[in-house]
Amino acid sequence: MNATTAIPISRLIDAGGLSDLYDALVDEGYHVIGPTVTDGAIVLSELSSAAELPFGWGVRLEPGGYRLRRRDDSAAFGHSAGPQSWKRFLHPPRERLWSATRTAGGFELDRAGDDEPPRYAFLGVRPCDLRAIAVQDRVLAHPGSRYAARRAGLFIIAVNCTEPGETCFCASVGTGPGVQEPGYDLALTELVDDGGNQFLVEVGSQQGLDILWQVRTRRADEATAGRARSEVEAAAGRMGRQMQADGLRDLMADSHEAARWDDVAARCLSCGNCTMACPTCFCTTVEDTTDLTGEHAERWQLWDSCYDLDFSYLTGKHGGSVRSSPKSRYRQWLTHKLGTWHDQFGSSGCVGCGRCIVWCPTGIDLTEEVKALRTERAKRFGPGE
Numbered sequence: 001m002n003a004t005t006a007i008p009i010s011r012l013i014d015a016g017g018l019s020d021l022y023d024a025l026v027d028e029g030y031h032v033i034g035p036t037v038t039d040g041a042i043v044l045s046e047l048s049s050a051a052e053l054p055f056g057w058g059v060r061l062e063p064g065g066y067r068l069r070r071r072d073d074s075a076a077f078g079h080s081a082g083p084q085s086w087k088r089f090l091h092p093p094r095e096r097l098w099s100a101t102r103t104a105g106g107f108e109l110d111r112a113g114d115d116e117p118p119r120y121a122f123l124g125v126r127p128c129d130l131r132a133i134a135v136q137d138r139v140l141a142h143p144g145s146r147y148a149a150r151r152a153g154l155f156i157i158a159v160n161c162t163e164p165g166e167t168c169f170c171a172s173v174g175t176g177p178g179v180q181e182p183g184y185d186l187a188l189t190e191l192v193d194d195g196g197n198q199f200l201v202e203v204g205s206q207q208g209l210d211i212l213w214q215v216r217t218r219r220a221d222e223a224t225a226g227r228a229r230s231e232v233e234a235a236a237g238r239m240g241r242q243m244q245a246d247g248l249r250d251l252m253a254d255s256h257e258a259a260r261w262d263d264v265a266a267r268c269l270s271c272g273n274c275t276m277a278c279p280t281c282f283c284t285t286v287e288d289t290t291d292l293t294g295e296h297a298e299r300w301q302l303w304d305s306c307y308d309l310d311f312s313y314l315t316g317k318h319g320g321s322v323r324s325s326p327k328s329r330y331r332q333w334l335t336h337k338l339g340t341w342h343d344q345f346g347s348s349g350c351v352g353c354g355r356c357i358v359w360c361p362t363g364i365d366l367t368e369e370v371k372a373l374r375t376e377r378a379k380r381f382g383p384g385e
Contacts, residue, residue: 007203010225011217015050015197018076021157021186022050022123024214030121030155033089035082040068042082044089047123054079055197061165061240061354063363073192077124080165081353085279086122086129090150091140093276097286099298117146121155127176128168128351130158130183132279138345139282155207158184162231166240167354169367173245175351177235186212189228200228241354243367244374248348252339254381255373256331264369265327267362272305274356274364275333280349283311306333334366 013021025032035042036052042059053076060067061080071078096112125133133156140147161170161177170176179187185208189200200220203209255261275281285304290297304311307329312322323329341349350366357365 007206007209009203009209009212010220011201011212012220012224013199013201013215013217015055015076017216018053018197018199019050020215021211022047024211025121025123025155027214028119028211030119032121032123033086034123035077035079037068041066042068042079044082044084044086053077053124058163059165061167061358063167063357063365064360065363066358074197075163075190075192076197077159077188077190078163078192080163080168081126081129081355081358083277083355083359085277085353085355086125086133087136087279087282089120089122090133090154091136091147091282093303095146095301097299097301099296102295117149117153119153119155120150121157123157125156125158125184126161126170126353127158127179128170128353129279130156130179131175131181131351132353134181134183135280135345135347135349135351136282155211156184156186156204158187158204160187160189160228160232162190162235164235164239165354167357167365168239168352169241169243169354170352171236171239172241172243172367173348173350173352177239178232184208189232191224191228191231198224200225241357241365241367243350243352243370245348248338248370249340249342251370251373251377252335254377256335258373258376260369260372260376261327261331263372264330264364265325267364268326268330269361270307270326270329271361272307273359273361275305275307276303277355277359278337279351279353279355280337281305285311306336334369338366338370 022032032047033044034047035054036045036047037054037057038045042054042057055076056071056074057079058069058071059079060069098112099110100107137151141151142148158179160179164177174180182204184204187202187204191198191200201212201217203212283304283306284301287300287302288297309321314320314322323332337349
């Protein structure tokens with residue numbers, strides 16, 4: 001993985017410098033992935049130039065609702081998390097593991113993982129998503145894995161958030177709005193005024209410094225650097241949501257029999273949208289296929305969801321789905337994400353991006369569910385518990 005030692009260098013680039021940055025990355029052999037406007041949303045896709053960034057576009061977010069909107073300025077990163085997260089490039093939703101073809105002497109095996117993984121440069125990683133990548137690293141970056149191979153070649157350009165969305169709560173869980181941890185190569189803070197766009201650039205690794213030397217920059221004076229810091233700090237006070245993070249593990253453990261689960265079960269469709277949109281959910285299943293002749297077979301790995309009835313299915317005489325009700329499946333997701341994730345991985349599985357709120361068809365808001373569980377526990381055990 002990339003080095004994560006911050007280098008005390010701050011420079012300024014303008015929109016032209018952003019194009020230089022894109023060109024430098026392409027010249028180094030990277031596939032540059034970033035946000036762009038497609039089909040009424042800001043999605044992550046491979047960019048053909050820096051001009052494809054969503055200059056002048058923002059979003060309006062609400063539980064179960066997402067709308068693209070025109071901004072009154074030319075900000076390239078003046079939007080909140082979209083329907084996708086960066087995990088789809090490091091941990092693809094559908095991936096062939098191997099294929100086998102019958103031959104005269106037996107069969108011939110083709111392992112897809114033997115191919116050289118693409119070298120990605122992620123342009124525009126929010127601090128919450130930077131933390132999400134770090135969370136997935138602990139789960140998936142074991143030696144020899146395809147995730148580890150992709151991750152090893154990754155170049156990350158983080159973007160500090162100066163305009164949180166209506167469903168964002170990264171400040172509550174300590175993942176933003178500014179970069180809170182190492183793991184990036186370059187970090188940008190966008191400043192927009194009548195003179196246009198400029199970006200304060202901070203360096204997080206030697207790889208980042210090597211790329212930055214290929215970009216037109218100018219010295220960042222203290223006034224501009226101070227303005228950038230102030231705008232990021234101000235964003236922490238404009239979060240659309242809040243979630244009390246202290247004691248979540250114990251709250252989940254104490255709430256297994258809470259009545260609130262029945263309330264949320266009446267609204268939950270068990271569609272799994274929250275797990276698909278979540279940047280830290282990582283569960284997979286495998287699917288085997290053959291052609292009609294039986295001469296060719298393939299094994300694929302696909303994203304899976306704990307909302308699927310088959311996810312906890314046990315075979316055998318007394319088998320069946322362990323969690324057969326929407327109540328039990330939602331409870332499993334939330335208690336794992338906010339509670340037992342601490343036991344497995346040493347942190348919460350929630351980074352405060354708010355995607356699960358926006359992309360839930362019925363608008364279930366986990367911050368409201370946590371608040372309701374706290375209220376119910378206080379009524380049962382007293383406010384001191």
